[in-house]
Amino acid sequence: MTATISPTAGAQGGSPxxxxxxxxxxxxxxxxxxxxxxHLPASPAPAAQGRRDRLLFGPQPRWVRPSAALLLVxxxxxYLLNLEATGYANSFYAAAIQAGTKDWTAxxxxxxxxxxxITVDKPPAALWIPALAGRIFGFSALSMLIPxxxxxVAAVGLLYLTIKRxxxxxxxxxxxxxxxxxxxxxxxxxxxNPDAMLTLCLVLAAYLTxxxxxxxxxxxxxxxxxxxxxxxxxxxxxxxxxVPGLALAYxxxxxxxxxxxxxxxxAAAAGIAVVxxxxxxxxxxxxxxxxxxxxxxxxxxxxxxxxxxxGLGRITGSGGGMPGGGNLGGNAxxxxxxxxxxxxxxxxxxxxxxxxxxxxxxxxxxxxxxxLAAGLWFTRREARTSKTRAALLLWGGWLVITAGIFSFMxxxxxxxxxxxxxxxxxxxxxIGSLExxxxxxYWPARVVLAVTVLATSVWSxxxxxxxxxxxPGLRLIVVVLGVLAAAALLxxxxxxxxxxxxxxxxxxxxxxxxCLLAGGLGSTAWTLATVAQPHSGSIPTSGPTASAMGxxxxxxxxxxxxxxxxxxxxxxxxxxxxxxxxxxLLKSSGAKWSAIVSGATQAASLELATGTSVIALGGWNGxxxxxxxxxxxxxxxxxEIGYFISGxxxxxxxxxxxxxxxxxxxxxxxxxxxxxxxxxxxxGA
Numbered sequence: 001m002t003a004t005i006s007p008t009a010g011a012q013g014g015s016p017x018x019x020x021x022x023x024x025x026x027x028x029x030x031x032x033x034x035x036x037x038x039h040l041p042a043s044p045a046p047a048a049q050g051r052r053d054r055l056l057f058g059p060q061p062r063w064v065r066p067s068a069a070l071l072l073v074x075x076x077x078x079y080l081l082n083l084e085a086t087g088y089a090n091s092f093y094a095a096a097i098q099a100g101t102k103d104w105t106a107x108x109x110x111x112x113x114x115x116x117x118i119t120v121d122k123p124p125a126a127l128w129i130p131a132l133a134g135r136i137f138g139f140s141a142l143s144m145l146i147p148x149x150x151x152x153v154a155a156v157g158l159l160y161l162t163i164k165r166x167x168x169x170x171x172x173x174x175x176x177x178x179x180x181x182x183x184x185x186x187x188x189x190x191x192x193n194p195d196a197m198l199t200l201c202l203v204l205a206a207y208l209t210x211x212x213x214x215x216x217x218x219x220x221x222x223x224x225x226x227x228x229x230x231x232x233x234x235x236x237x238x239x240x241x242x243v244p245g246l247a248l249a250y251x252x253x254x255x256x257x258x259x260x261x262x263x264x265x266x267a268a269a270a271g272i273a274v275v276x277x278x279x280x281x282x283x284x285x286x287x288x289x290x291x292x293x294x295x296x297x298x299x300x301x302x303x304x305x306x307x308x309x310x311g312l313g314r315i316t317g318s319g320g321g322m323p324g325g326g327n328l329g330g331n332a333x334x335x336x337x338x339x340x341x342x343x344x345x346x347x348x349x350x351x352x353x354x355x356x357x358x359x360x361x362x363x364x365x366x367x368x369x370x371x372l373a374a375g376l377w378f379t380r381r382e383a384r385t386s387k388t389r390a391a392l393l394l395w396g397g398w399l400v401i402t403a404g405i406f407s408f409m410x411x412x413x414x415x416x417x418x419x420x421x422x423x424x425x426x427x428x429x430x431i432g433s434l435e436x437x438x439x440x441x442y443w444p445a446r447v448v449l450a451v452t453v454l455a456t457s458v459w460s461x462x463x464x465x466x467x468x469x470x471x472p473g474l475r476l477i478v479v480v481l482g483v484l485a486a487a488a489l490l491x492x493x494x495x496x497x498x499x500x501x502x503x504x505x506x507x508x509x510x511x512x513x514x515c516l517l518a519g520g521l522g523s524t525a526w527t528l529a530t531v532a533q534p535h536s537g538s539i540p541t542s543g544p545t546a547s548a549m550g551x552x553x554x555x556x557x558x559x560x561x562x563x564x565x566x567x568x569x570x571x572x573x574x575x576x577x578x579x580x581x582x583x584x585l586l587k588s589s590g591a592k593w594s595a596i597v598s599g600a601t602q603a604a605s606l607e608l609a610t611g612t613s614v615i616a617l618g619g620w621n622g623x624x625x626x627x628x629x630x631x632x633x634x635x636x637x638x639x640e641i642g643y644f645i646s647g648x649x650x651x652x653x654x655x656x657x658x659x660x661x662x663x664x665x666x667x668x669x670x671x672x673x674x675x676x677x678x679x680x681x682x683x684g685a
Contacts, residue, residue, distance in 0.1 A: 068160060071176050079150075080146065083146065086141065086191065086535055089191045090537065093192045096604075098607060099114040099613070100134070101131050107131050112295070113593065115592050118293045119295045121309065121600075126234040155423065156176045158200075162427070163391075174426075179422055182422040183527045187540055193416065196419075199419050199423065201228070203423050205242065205246065209249065209394060225271025226272070230275055246268075248394075254385070295624055296308075314411035352406065362463070364456060365459075454485070456519040461522070488514055489515070530542040578605060586642065587611070594610060594643065595612075595615070599618065629661040636683050
């Protein structure tokens with residue numbers, strides 16, 4: 001049963017999960033308090049529930065299944081609409097997915113090229129599903145992006161099911177809808193970065209943990225650990241950021257002894273170790289001669305990438321995670337310095353509300369924080385096993401820890417990382433608003449709900465004002481709606497006992513609609529504007545103006561959002577690296593790798609344009625120590641590389657670590673020629 005918001009919550013029952021309180025349920029006075037709290041009947045007897053308990057959605061009113069189906073259909077339409085306009089999105093990952101459709105080793109290890117010279121600087125799990133889809137249906141932009149969109153639909157559905165188990169179907173619908181209409185979610189579930197797979201894994205882990213908490217089920221918890229392991233294989237340490245919240249919720253609320261709870265958490269840790277550890281062992285024990293080089297590492301080591309370039313270095317901004325040159329599991333690159341201001345805004349507690357992150361995810365963030373604090377206070381006297389408080393701990397821990405890391409990390413942090421916050425924000429909004437609504441006869445709950453709605457509408461107006469030329473009248477509308485909704489909540493329109501029942505129901509419905517419009521109209525409009533725009537490059541952003549930053553020193557973005565200029569490098573097939581002449585030349589090469597070029601963005605664009613394998617000299621930013629001069633010379637002697645293309649990210653092999661020896665040796669031993677817009681050296685005799 002869900003908790004009831006009241007000052008004596010620990011002594012009261014609540015509305016049954018899966019059933020909203022009936023309109024006829026009357027409040028009763030709470031001793032020692034000037035307000036009232038709703039008296040909700042107990043759950044129906046298990047015998048009366050019958051076979052329906054075994055169905056996917058369980059026992060519920062007639063409106064629940066059609067509403068859930070509508071949520072999924074609308075989400076699918078939103079995420080699939082005009083998806084082909086996105087093209088190859090981020091060419092870096094598109095090339096790796098293309099490579100996986102051609103070679104199983106490339107699929108297993110996440111190679112950037114089908115020749116398996118070097119990987120992307122990530123683990124490979126996020127590439128597996130779109131690459132398998134490409135093998136089945138043929139590689140294309142749609143075969144790559146449709147799986148991403150379906151991951152978004154699945155994440156919305158799982159969030160609905162998770163919240164429904166705690167606070168009922170109405171809360172689940174609110175949470176699922178809030179996630180679907182979060183701008184950064186609509187952006188990333190229509191893109192090919194690893195964040196779609198990561199977010200789906202995180203929501204699934206939360207669902208499994210919620211199931212585990214209900215009956216202290218260690219098997220559910222072990223399954224959650226396994227899914228967290230898959231999240232790690234999608235985006236490394238970022239997949240672990242929700243673990244403290246999940247563990248705290250289980251340790252606090254699972255209905256068993258403390259000793260068993262601790263043992264069960266060990267089962268979850270074992271699940272993580274089995275899934276994540278098995279791949280790490282596989283990679284580390286596979287001879288380097290038969291697998292690609294691990295990009296982003298100095299020693300061809302998956303563990304070094306995990307804890308260095310894509311790990312603690314991203315938080316501290318030192319070593320491999322240089323300020324302006326790395327991230328917590330995401331590709332970056334670019335000029336460093338100044339706490340990452342160019343990408344994510346200055347580090348600090350307000351970063352999630354700033355110009356870079358605010359429009360992506362913070363539309364409901366003030367509401368989530370208010371509802372989290374209020375929910376923890378109102379449930380302070382609940383039994384230890386309270387499902388509502390356990391959910392608040394789970395999603396609140398997820399939100400606070402992840403947002404805190406993103407806010408204070410000194411390495412590069414990109415606005416689209418915020419998609420990992422969207423499920424937690426949506427969940428807290430759904431749980432908190434429904435529980436307060438059920439307890440609205442209790443005046444403190446009513447006041448908190450009114451303040452939440454008004455604050456959300458005002459903050460929406462602030463975010464809309466950051467693009468003053470786009471629908472300027474919408475700002476006034478959402479504020480007016482917020483004021484009306486807050487006033488209606490405070491006046492308790494739905495509690496006018498003198499009115500006939502049908503008028504009371506109509507008044508209640510009107511208040512609900514006002515609240516939904518006040519809280520969600522701004523983010524919905526911003527999300528629809530995001531879907532209407534194609535996005536490409538390695539740093540996409542949401543909003544009414546399409547924007548993205550290419551991989552490295554190019555820049556793009558809305559004025560006042562990213563503070564950058566315009567380039568859009570690395571989005572379409574071939575990007576700006578390949579001319580018709582160069583494309584034809586590389587296609588005619590019969591070598592294992594048609595070319596080698598400094599930096600992964602240029603290599604990826606050439607692969608997509610030509611369908612050939614291209615070596616990214618130095619990995620993502622041209623600075624990984626691969627291939628060494630000796631390795632390169634051996635490849636040339638074997639006739640495995642057709643051409644050396646001068647320039648690219650890192651210049652003639654610059655960047656982290658440097659590969660200038662290769663470029664210098666080529667320039668000294670081979671004749672340069674101009675092909676289209678590129679300087680090319682034909683290797684070999």
